[in-house]
Amino acid sequence: MTSQGLRASPEGIRAAKTALTDKTLSQYKLAAALGITRQPVSKFFAGEPVSRSCFVQICQQLGLSWQKVAGLPEDLATEATTKVQPNSFDLNALVREIRQKRLDKIQDQCSTVQMLDIAQAISLVDIYTNVNVLEQISCQQWLEIPDLLQNFNPQSNLQRFAAGNHQRKLPGLEAVSRYSKLMVLGKPGSGKTIFLQYLAIACNQGEFQPQHIAIFIRLKEFAEDAQDKNEFSLFKHITQEFISCGVEEQSTATILTEGKALILLDGLDEIPSEKADRVTREIRRFTQYYYKNQFVISCRIAAYKYRFQGFTEVEVADFDYEQVEAFVKNWFVAVAHQSREDGEATGNLFIHQLNLPKNQQIRELTTTPILLHLIFLVFQVKAEFPSNLPKLYEQVLNILLFRWDEVRGIIRNQVGCHLTVDHKKNLLSQLAAITFEQGNYFFTQEQIQQLITNYLGTLPHLNPDALQLQPDSETVLKAIEAQNGLLVERSRLIYSFSHLTLHEYLAAKNIVDNSQKEAWKTLVNHINKAHWHNIFLLTVSMLTNAHEMLGLMKYKIDILVAHDEKIQDFLIWLYDKSLSVSTNYKAVAIRAFYFVCARVIHTPSYELESALVGNIAFNPDLALDEFLTSTLTCAVELNFAVEHTVNDALIIDHAHALSIAFDEALDLVLEPEFKQEMQKLKKQLPSTESHHKKLRLWWQTNGKVWVEQLRARFIKYRNIGHDWQFNKQQIQLLQQYYDANKLLVDCLNNSPSVTPLVRQEIEETMLLASLIYLEK
Incomplete structure (x- = not known):
């Protein structure tokens, strides 16, 4: 018996058959689980x-x-x-031998990446940026819309509350080390495939899990190969690949049985639907039979349906600032083929411009690697971001809707016979417009499905069977979520657009595609709402003729303050004051300057003036009035501090600020009488070196009268410093009026269709009182 091996006894065969039935195995499955051929199993049971x-x-x-x-x-x-475990067998030596034989194969499979619109393959290690993952899947959270809105600011972006910003991020390599069976989920273009390729390369080079052998399988290719041979066996697929590297089948079986493989299965979502069930069953079977091995599977998060037993699910986190910065610098060296020094310089320029407030909408897109890559391509042409943002956003839509799959040869299930790419765009733009109008950045699945149903009802029936072929709303929603990533499940049954930027763009696109006066009138009703400003900018920049739209905006802005007498008096003063200044700048720019200078609103800088003419160069009148206004502001703030604080250090700081501002203004005063009056007032002030009690006492006794005397001099000699005494509502209205005028100027600057004559007509009538009050 020793020379012939071992033979099962009749009792043993009966026990084995019973065990086989209990474990729901067949002889074929038993052989596959052991990584051996069926012949010895048949002999065993015989x-x-x-x-x-x-x-x-x-x-x-x-x-x-x-x-x-x-x-x-x-x-x-x-x-x-x-005898069955001979001492001469060295598993570690076998691992080293196979790793060496497969070294070149893994390098060929995984060491390069093909990037969108880049002709050459790019070295993975040159472009790779460390991946972080989230241990809690976003769409599995039980949050309500009020929870999501709690920290939401529509003037920032969706990334502030996007999945994972409140979670601790785990480095991807640490997650693979921690969990032997890992499902890596992520949105389209989030870097899942590159992460798996990096794992293969790192393992292959002995930098990660050096005691394992990397096996990288693109599941789409596996399914295609299986179709040709009518076999769906990962064991055979791996065996054949190993044989091509000079590794015998028995050695492959030993490695898998002993758990010495790092098996990376990429693109579960890319398997054609007709083969998905068979491939899924094979993965389940294979991972259970060869459970000792390390497994990592990647899949788009919205396409993940079947949960594999024993797998831990993680979600690829969006890029944070540090990851964006690292990817930027790598990209300009590896992809743009710049030197390390030049690449870092260009990368620094990119980061600087990206962080400018005007590029906030672009910055939001950079959290997704594939979209960040697109922005690089656009930026490198002129070393600046595009002025025509709608063209960039249209490219983003095309990438997510079809190009990213197209360049990789992936054909996904069609949602339905009528839902072409144009239909999807129209549907998304309609969803965006309706939800934005309703003020809904988040919406329930029921709400969004009803809107989809309404849209599908407008599609023409092209043939008698069209009604049966028409997709239902849930199918459409899930397809757009899984295939395109433009709608994202933020929590259980609660959705939003993937980026607020795209939500805004699609809403604006809907207005442009339905260019009617009624749509424009509806839009201008929101001109005093800050979160609508991007919609205005995008709409005007896409219109082939924006003159009428701009005219509606101008009329609506004037109406905002037309019936407030005190605000109209302020605008009359603004006009008179601007006429008293001798300058070559546009009159509207001077009015904008004094609007801010009057300190009736809170704005950090002269934004409207800058939008009109850029930075106004030194002008004696403007400089003097600005310094005088600063002096009056310092005096008012000091007087307030004396009345409302016991902090002597703060009062002394205010006194120093007033002294400096007063001296700077006094140096610019040229009129003798005015200068003399100013000097008299300056002498009345106690020294800033005085004891704090003496300083406080003087201001308590004389402060209010002194401030009013200062204000009276400014009004008399410069016609500035008026105490308008606007109430809270009027201040809010003035702020809306100023911001709306700033928006109008931005629209003029962003619209390619605006003629010089139209611009002149609008600018000449900005920041003026209405005709009713002018006639008084």
Whole structure:
């Protein structure tokens, strides 16, 4: 028996068949699980001799004592065990041998990446940026819309509350080390494939899990190969690949059985639907039978349906600032082929411009690697971001809707016979317009499905069977979510657009595509709402003729303050004051300057003036009035501090600020009488070096009168410093009026269709009182 191997006894065969049934296995599945051919398994159940190694493995897989199955006396157990596990076998040596044989294969498979619109393959290690993952899947959270809105500011972006910003991020490599079976989920273009390729390269080079052998399988290719051979066997697929590297089948089986493989299965979502069930079953079977190995599977988060037993699910986190910065610098060296020094310089320029407030909408897109890559391509042409943002956003839509799959040869299920790319764009723009009008940045699945149903009802029926072929709303929603990533499930059954920037763009696109006066009138009703300003800018920049739209905006802005007498008096003063200044700048720019200078609103800078003419160069009148206004402001703030604070240090700081501002203004005063009056007032002030009690006492006794005397001099000699005494509502209205005028100027600057004559007509009538009050 020793020379012929081991043979199962009749009792052992009956026990083995019972165990086979209990485990719902067939002889074929048992052989596959052991990584051996079916012949020894058939011999085992026929009672024929089988090699000791196979015999013991079969019994262990069935959960039986091999000694009892063979009918061996107990005193032979030690001898038989020694023979089936010879001391001469060195598993580590086998791992090293196979790793060496497969080194070039893995490098060829995984060391380069093909990037969108880049002709050459790019070295992965040159472009790779470390990946972080989230251990809590966003769409599995039980949050309500009020929870999501709690920290939401529509003037920032969706990334502030996007999945994971409140979670601790785990480095991707640490997650793979921590969990032996890992499902890596992520949005389209989030870097899942590159992450798996990096794992393969790092393992192959001994930098990560050096005691394992990397096996990288693109599941789409596996499914295609299986179709040709009508076989869906990962074991055979791996065996054949190993054979091509000079590795024998038995060695492959040993590696898999002993758990020495790092098996990376990429693109579960890319498998054609007709093969998805068979491939899924094979993955389940294979991962259970060869459970000792390390497994990492990648899949788009919205396309993940089947949950594999024993797998931990993580979600690829959006890029944070540090990752964007690292990717930027790598990109300009590896992809743009600049030197390390030039690449870092260009990368720094990119980061600087990206962080400018005007580029906030572009910055939001950079959290997704594929969109960040697109922005690089646009930026490198002129070393600046595009002025025509709608063209960039249209490219983003095309990438997510079809180009990213197209360049990789992936054909996904069609949502329905009528839903072309244009239909999808129209549907998304309609969804965006309706939800934005309603003020809904988040919406329930029920709400969005109803809007989809309404849209589908407008599609023409092109043939008698169209009604049956028409997709239902849930199918459409899930397809757009899974295939395009433009709608994202933020929490259980609660959705939003993937980026607020795209939500705004699509809403504006809907207005442009339905260019009617009614749509424009509806839009201008929101001109005093800050979160609508991007919609205005995008709409005007896309219109082939924006003159009428701009005229409606101008009329609506004037109406905002037309019936407030005190505000109209302020605008009359603004007009008179601007006429008293001798300058070559546009009159509207001077009015904008004094609007801010009057300190009736809170604005950090002269934004409207800058939008009109850029930075106004030094002008004696403007400089003097600005310094005088600063002096009056310092005096008012000091007086307020004396009345409302016990902090002497703060009062002294205010006194120093007033002294400096007063001296700077006094240096610019040229009119003798005015200068003399100013000097008299300056002498009345106590020294800033005075004891703090003396300083406080003087201001408590004389402060209010002194400030009013200062204000009276400014009004008399410069016609500035008026105390308009606007109430809270009027201040809010003035702020809206100023911001709306700033928006109008931005629209003039962003619209390619505006003629010089139209611009002149609008600018000449900005920041003026209405005709009703002018006639008074």
